[in-house]
Amino acid sequence: MQLIRLPASLATKATSPLLSRTYSRGLRPRGPGPLPLGSAADQAEFEQLVKDAASTPATNHPDAKAPVPDEFQGDTNPSTGEVGGPKREPVRFGDWSFKGRVTDF
Secondary structure (H helix, E strand, C coil), rough: CCCCCCCHHCCCCCCCCHHCCCCCCCCCCCCCCCCCCCCHHHHHHHHHHHHHHCCCCCCCCCCCCCCCCCCCCCCCCCCCCCCCCCCCCCCCCCEECCCEECCCC
């Protein structure tokens, strides 16, 4: 088998037009964007409505359960004198419960 020696000008890395075009576009292909509305006033109004809708706080679903109120106010439990303990007694029914999940001892 014979080795063919290429001239130095051909032996360097040559990039094909397809390869250079692929790298020049970036990592993500750009897809079609939203079409602008007919007039600038309509476009500005639409953008303002989208901005207002995104900034309003989310509300709970009407069927969502209300949070359970704490048994006492402050940091100290008045019945046990415990400071910094849980607001609701986790073993009040004989089972350890946390956010509705119960573990039996």
